[in-house]
Amino acid sequence: MAKNSNASTGAGCSCASSSVRTAQFKPFEWVQIERLDPSQQRHAAFLNDARDVVQGAQTLAQLLNWDEDRRDAASSDAAADSAPLFDACQRDALHRLLAVSLGLLHARIEGECEALTP
Numbered sequence: 288m289a290k291n292s293n294a295s296t297g298a299g300c301s302c303a304s305s306s307v308r309t310a311q312f313k314p315f316e317w318v319q320i321e322r323l324d325p326s327q328q329r330h331a332a333f334l335n336d337a338r339d340v341v342q343g344a345q346t347l348a349q350l351l352n353w354d355e356d357r358r359d360a361a362s363s364d365a366a367a368d369s370a371p372l373f374d375a376c377q378r379d380a381l382h383r384l385l386a387v388s389l390g391l392l393h394a395r396i397e398g399e400c401e402a403l404t405p
Contacts, residue, residue: 333399340392344385351381 317338318331355378358371373381 330399333395337392337396340388344389347381347385351378351385354378 318334320328320331320335323331351373354371354373357369360369361371
């Protein structure tokens with residue numbers, strides 16, 4: 288999942304709107320796998336994958352908030368430039384995608400934690 292080419296995609300990104308209702312997301316640092324011994328490389332790869340999932344979920348949540356704001360604006364104003372991108376069915380599907388993605392990440396974190404306990 289995680290690729291080295293993604294290492295700089297979130298670092299210093301200031302593309303989030305100041306009107307976003309959620310707190311400013313600060314992406315995790317990218318773990319350079321090449322610098323680690325082989326026993327730590329698996330954990331580093333997991334952390335990089337988890338970073339990508341969390342960053343993607345945050346970006347999708349921001350997009351959904353933005354789209355819902357556009358939907359609210361379109362319902363109160365007939366301006367065509369504020370039409371939402373997603374219909375209700377698409378919006379619901381994206382909310383389910385977020386829930387499933389984070390649920391799968393949670394399950395994987397639980398598995399990692401269990402592997403560390405004696």
